[in-house]
Amino acid sequence: MGVNMERRKFIGYMGAAVAAGLIPGGVSRAFAAEDSSLPRGEKKPFSFEGVIGWAREQAKKPYQPPVVSDALKNVLSRIDYDAYQKIRFDTQKALWLNQDGVPPIAPFHQNRGTPEKVRIYIVENGQAQEVEYDPSAFAYKGDIQAGDMPDDTGWGGFRALYEKDHSRDWLAFMGASYFRCAGPQDQYGLSARAVAVNIALHDQPEEFPRFTEFWLEPTQDGGLHIYALLDGPSLTGAMQIACQKPNDTDIVMDVTVRFFTRQAIRRLGIAPLTSMFWFSETNRDEAVDWRSEIHDNDGLALWTGTGERLWRPLDNPKHTRTSSFVDQSPKGFGLMQRDRSFANYQDDGVFYDRRPSLWIEPKGDWGKGMVQLLEIPTDDEIHDNIGAYWTTDAEIPAGEERAWQYRMHWMKADMFGAANVAHTIATRTGRAGVPGQKRPDKGLKYAIDFAGGALANFKTEDKKITPDVSASNAAIQNAYCLRVVGQDYWRLVFDVFPDGNGPVNLRASLKEGDRQLTETWMFEHREHHF
Structure with a gap:
């Protein structure tokens, strides 16, 4: 090749x-x-x-x-x-x-x-x-x-x-x-x-x-x-x-x-x-x-x-x-x-x-x-x-x-990141579904951590921050976000279920109303086995 x-x-x-x-x-x-x-x-x-x-x-x-x-x-x-x-x-x-x-x-x-x-x-x-x-x-x-x-x-x-x-x-x-x-x-x-x-x-x-x-x-x-x-x-x-x-x-x-x-x-x-x-x-x-x-x-x-x-x-x-x-x-x-x-x-x-x-x-x-x-x-x-x-x-x-x-x-440091925009610090994957309930046969859960910018000024109970997630050729379910207890960073979680019609390209960020608080996280989904 x-x-x-x-x-x-x-x-x-x-x-x-x-x-x-x-x-x-x-x-x-x-x-x-x-x-x-x-x-x-x-x-x-x-x-x-x-x-x-x-x-x-x-x-x-x-x-x-x-x-x-x-x-x-x-x-x-x-x-x-x-x-x-x-x-x-x-x-x-x-x-x-x-x-x-x-x-x-x-x-x-x-x-x-x-x-x-x-x-x-x-x-x-x-x-x-x-x-x-x-x-x-x-x-x-x-x-x-x-x-x-x-x-x-x-x-x-x-x-x-x-x-x-x-x-x-x-x-x-x-x-x-x-x-x-x-x-x-x-x-x-x-x-x-x-x-x-x-x-x-x-x-x-x-x-x-x-x-x-x-x-x-x-x-x-x-x-x-x-x-x-x-x-x-x-x-x-x-x-x-x-x-x-x-x-x-x-x-x-x-x-x-x-x-x-x-x-x-x-x-x-x-x-x-x-x-x-x-x-x-x-x-x-x-x-x-x-x-x-x-x-x-x-x-x-x-x-x-x-x-x-x-x-x-x-x-x-x-x-x-x-x-x-x-x-x-x-x-x-x-x-x-x-x-x-x-x-x-x-x-x-x-x-x-x-x-x-x-x-x-x-x-x-x-x-x-x-x-x-x-x-x-x-x-x-x-x-x-x-x-x-x-x-x-x-x-x-x-x-x-x-x-x-x-x-x-x-x-060493990301010197060119915007000071007012939170950045991604981790991307994790696992089985889709809800703990304690029967897991779906297919699908993948994503957990993305964001830190920096204005995120540390918000608390989960403020309910001002919302997830913004989109996907091509897939359905998004169970999307939510929260501030991790005892930490200054936030976590965005969602499930992805491909429809089989082509590549699944994901985009995700956190917003306060129309204001985007984080960089745009992007990924090309593929199957994992857990």
Whole structure:
């Protein structure tokens, strides 16, 4: 299928790199040089306009896939997850090590998931120098040794280290056009990509263009500007990511992208996000692990062009599913991790409660289109099964140019929720019907918890708050709402009985008269077994 999620392998290797690649190679930090000892090429003038020009010219030529020698393919095929953890970069060779206000850069080694090497340049005072591959930058602690690597070995990507703690990193680029950020709680989770090409088409496989070259430029305020070339069969691209210095609330990246099409593209995904959702309280009947929840993110948040706030809980469906949220001039969207309670995950190894949310804030008017949510069945946490991106219905012909700008917020709290609108904090399901009475053969009960906004000012006995629930191809029964005793949040409960005439799309909120007090909760109903 076109949604076979080949991207899964990249996430696994990036995780291995984070786990293993940051361990110093044995050189005492007390004797660290002021700058990297990695060899560099000659200086050449650099500008982002030059990168754009290269991408434009390359799009006029036939695509040339990267050449990987058989010798390199053979040795990389042996560098699996375990072998990769035994290849360690010497952080004393990191670029800009121990320079005040500059994040050190540590390149990645190639592995089974990244057979195509990338080129890395540093930019200072408008001049670029290539950072040449140096096998002595790595310590080989396993069966794979430096002498096994052929001459065409290169860098697999790079990561940015914390300025004051070189044992940890906060940003990583490796594999196709993937990158991710640890966020303010220093825990990697979901990933972003430069672009998605022909994503979620049932009759055509997705294409994965790749970053081929990076130019890295530190800023005076402790940030990092990343310029990148993108190449693939259907398009080329130039990307600029201006990363602000990490802080305790969010890590901000301003993105500018220019794409040039070689071939017609049926669906172009802009600002694509990639995540994992296995189970939570929403689909607890399908949990097979001892932990009660396992997910990088638990919902898709949208702020529409008309100002409406939407929340769509993530799901692990039985079959691949694509949901579209049509909009014009969107104000933002993102994959959120709202549940921050360690007790709900009980995982002190990978800390799902600390994983970042990622919000996309468009710059300029994105016009008409839609946010699409892609959900693919999974049976393990190692699989990447969630996608979200902005797209349009229109096919983009060959020879076209497109430009986009947006801001990315890697964050802990939902910083873009409206202060006067309550948000969803939990979605639970169970058998329909009334306790103590014969339960119906079919139907599902939903219990949705809302918190924030003005809800805390109301009491159940005030009888001012009413449920507003609608469904396509289904009947809604037993709908009511109440303030949970001893808590500041409200609960909306209702039963859904599908009529069998098509998909059941649900919408729900709480109101005081004509005033909506909560975001609009949305979900595509499916059967559960309790």
